[in-house]
Amino acid sequence: MICAAQDGRARYLQRQREVNRQVRRSTPGAEGARTDVCARDRRGRAARRAARVRRMSLHAHKLVCITLHMGVTAAVAGASGYGGGELLRLLLAHPEIEIGALAANTSVGLPVTDVHPNLPDLSGRVFTDAETLAAAEADVVFLALPHGQSAAVAATLPSTVRVVDLGADHRLADPEAWRRAYGGEHAGTWTYGLPELPGARARIAASRRVAAPGCYPTASTLALAPLLAAGLVEPQDLNVVAASGTSGAGRSAKVNLLGSEVMGDLTAYKVGTHQHRPEIVQALSGVAGTAVSLSFTPVLAPLPRGILATCSGRATPGTDADAVYEALRSAYAGEPFVRVLPPGRWPHAAATLGGNAVHVQGTFDAESGRAIVVSAIDNLGKGAAGQALQCANLMLGLSETAGLTAQGIAP
């Protein structure tokens, strides 16, 4: 852009030289008529006026160029984790965001590429501590921290800075529900960052603080919301069974996440008690306009990443497979990241990996009287970092899809 400005200046100087040459050529002799003098004055005034206008527009152009050249700066807290690492991968490909301070905890002082060897373009960068975030003057700060850690960091940031929290601290509106799910004091409620929910885009765009949803809530809510909105299922007795890859549990070492424990196994966990149930209930109750009830069973799957959620509800009279499909299709027509698969094709978690896509398919099971929707996401993509970036794009007034893709990597 700066080069474009310099080209413009060169063209301007060239035109100026031509004008001057023309003025010189038309200059009459000493005995020249008065009309020639007037014409010369008029041409001189016009040239000066044109030059002034060009100088002003060049100056304005330079300002725009400099602004664009500097772009928007993003800082990340929790940059050494799985969510933070995926965010860095996305930010490196973002056309308008530069990467600023990268804060960590036990990894402070380590080269970023020691922890994220998949990001060689960050060689030379080291993790700093959270205090550097406040001093870094970023336009947007992403918090990819364990539960309970976000509020303290957010409090150090000016209210003008956009903050997107990938964690759960600010997702729930009911402090009591938050205490039951996570323990400790509730740090306050931020705008819920699921852009595909009715009315959410405008709320996110107008917010300086956004709580990005959890991975299971993203997959479950986007599967069931269209059916509730269309009145195709009862708000009571919703059911979700969702399998997740191990990166959903973060990067810190845990015995149950060892390869030898996970490989070749599938296990349900936190059955009936998982902390994401109140979040899914909150989001779906908002869509249904009444309190929903939901059973939620997570399953740990032997995959590094990916979620497949099987979601169902008791069908209301008249619901059939076509109505379920049509509700999904019309809810997500024009959505850049939610893809309703062609009839008969069911989601694969692997097809969403590396992207920000949500794949959904639905039907009606006449035997059980239940409408069923299966959804797939990458828990680190649309379930975490991709969603956070989608929200940040909206908050910053950038294209919602900038730096994001609906295409996955395969195999």
Ligand SMILES: NC(=O)C1=CN([C@@H]2O[C@H](COP(=O)(O)OP(=O)(O)OC[C@H]3O[C@@H](n4cnc5c(N)ncnc54)[C@H](OP(=O)(O)O)[C@@H]3O)[C@@H](O)[C@H]2O)C=CC1
């Ligand atoms: N993984 C996923 O699929 C999803 C995660 N999330 C949420 O995103 C957040 C991050 O998750 P994830 O990346 O998986 O977690 P990780 O455990 O992989 O990473 C946690 C990050 O937070 C840092 N950290 C740990 N403790 C502290 C502390 N006390 N103060 C400051 N920084 C600290 C770690 O630094 P260091 O490594 O240097 O110790 C690391 O950078 C969590 O709230 C999680 O629930 C949300 C949706 C999906």
Ligand SMILES: CC(=O)N[C@@H](CCC(=O)OP(=O)(O)O)C(=O)O
């Ligand atoms: C596989 C696995 O263990 N997954 C984690 C998901 C946690 C998570 O991502 O938490 P938030 O989205 O609420 O921040 C779990 O079930 O607790």
